[in-house]
Ligand SMILES: Nc1ncnc2c1ncn2[C@@H]1O[C@H](COP(=O)(O)OP(=O)(O)O)[C@@H](O)[C@H]1O
């Protein structure tokens with residue numbers, strides 16, 4: 001099996017500040033990988049580069065071995081805030097991608113059913129809770145059937161219970177669609193529970209990889225989860241992030 005994603009960035013600078021420095025990572029098909037690290041260590045910059053949104057760097061991004069030169073339908077992006085268009089209905093937002101007519105696409109309704117939002121298909125975003133809006137964003141992120149979904153702190157703005165439900169939803173839709181996931185999170189428990197591997201970043205590159213061997217379905221209260229969380233915390237402490 002070959003890697004779905006291979007990324008290597010020699011250097012990424014903003015003016016004279018070096019933000020990524022010899023960053024390397026790979027993702028296998030079907031994998032869920034989290035990136036954790038201090039604020040400002042370059043996580044969002046890395047995701048934007050992988051998404052093709054920032055091409056001003058000296059590295060490469062390979063998807064299935066093919067160099068990427070810009071945005072692609074094979075790579076979806078979900079942000080911290082849902083970024084829904086307020087004048088479009090929920091269904092139109094999901095199928096938007098250049099053509100609001102796609103709200104009629106049967107796949108929109110299948111996706112809304114999957115994320116538990118069939119009943120609000122014709123509602124406007126302002127009537128949704130934060131958790132519901134982020135479920136719309138997940139459905140929209142899957143509409144183009146990306147091979148890889150990038151998520152940048154996607155659940156930071158919702159309460160702890162909603163967050164757990166959204167993690168479960170993300171895991172189930174990723175499995176259902178065979179989508180690989182690269183997730184940036186500050187939540188060590190979230191990283192441990194969702195991930196096959198957790199990449200801990202220092203300044204500009206990965207300093208340690210923590211493999212999570214716990215079988216799924218995972219119990220958040222298991223000793224395996226506690227051990228994984230503690231390992232991640234130890235690496236962060238060792239890197240003086242904590
Ligand atoms: N567009 C930009 N112009 C200048 N500096 C930036 C820009 N985007 C990010 N940075 C800087 O790059 C560093 C890394 O940012 P970022 O990737 O957002 O970090 P993280 O997501 O890990 O918190 C920070 O110091 C940030 O201020």
Ligand SMILES: [Mg+2]
Nearest residue numbers: 043044045152
């Ligand atoms: Mg960030």
